[in-house]
Amino acid sequence: MLLAIDAGNTNVVFALVEDGVIRARWRIATDPRRTGDEYAVWLSQLLELEGLERADVTAVIIGTVVPRALHNLEVLASKYFGVEPLVAGQGGADYGIVLDVADPATVGADRALNALAAHALYEGDLIVIDFGTATTFDVVDYSGAYQGGIIAPGINLSLDALVSAAAKLPRIAIEAPDSESVIGRTTQDMMHIGIYWGYVAMMEGLVERMKAEIGRPVSVIATGGLATLFDQHTEIFDAIEGDLTIQGLAMLYARSLSGP
Incomplete structure (x- = not known):
């Protein structure tokens, strides 16, 4: 199951996606100081309420407009879900679309x-x-x-x-x-x-x-x-x-x- 993370300026949205269908979504206020450990405690409880375990998450992708939040989200993925996250716009997660703007x-x-x-x-x-x-x-x-x-x-x-x-x-x-x-x-x-x-x-x-x-x-x-x-x-x-x-x-x- 994919954990998709959208880190915005106000909230971070976590969504579980299976076969293209969103099974669950949760949001928490954006705080770049929040550690991967804190995210893990919070998410583990929410997963349990859905009858799921951390092991059910087999992939993580992150999109963020808050650069300072990225590291702790990457720690969450690698330390608690045991996967190397994809980061939107980078490496294998390149957007693949033309960005026809000046920069x-x-x-x-x-x-x-x-x-x-x-x-x-x-x-x-x-x-x-x-x-x-x-x-x-x-x-x-x-x-x-x-x-x-x-x-x-x-x-x-x-x-x-x-x-x-x-x-x-x-x-x-x-x-x-x-x-x-x-x-x-x-x-x-x-x-x-x-x-x-x-x-x-x-x-x-x-x-x-x-x-x-x-x-x-x-x-x-x-x-x-x-x-x-x-x-x-x-x-x-x-x-x-x-x-x-x-x-x-x-x-x-x-x-x-x-x-x-």
Whole structure:
């Protein structure tokens, strides 16, 4: 069974993948200081709850945008699962896709993995929107080449900045407003409108501009935990793939088995 690890800036997601199917997934807050031993204690308990043992994990692949977290995840794989992990974008886990940007080495693993998986799942030109610490908009052309994109502050990051910089503004939950009115009557309503509808307007505006620049029919694929929240009030998404990055890791591992 494959253990796919997606280490992002906010959370590390661990997923068990068997025959291309995700059997279980868990997440923990990203902390580069967390040791391989600490990960092992935590994961061992979760595996037990699923009726599994560490020996059931026969391969590990890691994708990370947090370089300082990589070493401890590699220790986890080698010390506690007895396998040499593959690292997305390195060696036998080279992405195998064209990164058609000015500096390919700077493309985050999550964005490359999303591009790989989205192209495998959908035809034609694509825009992949990933709701994470940052919200990213990535263009994948009909051949599967990554063409670049946009990095915008994530909605939680935007809210944190607003609340920390304005002493009298309260902490609010990220949720859709109760109505479609964009004129708030209370401070909380005004904040909900600004954060939620402001974000919807930003997404719709950027996608419209990107489609115009691409100049061909484009499908928009959304991933990340907040995709379903926005799907209630916008028509820009053609599909939602909540596990796109994990799917990319599983595809990359399968490709590594077949060789170059």
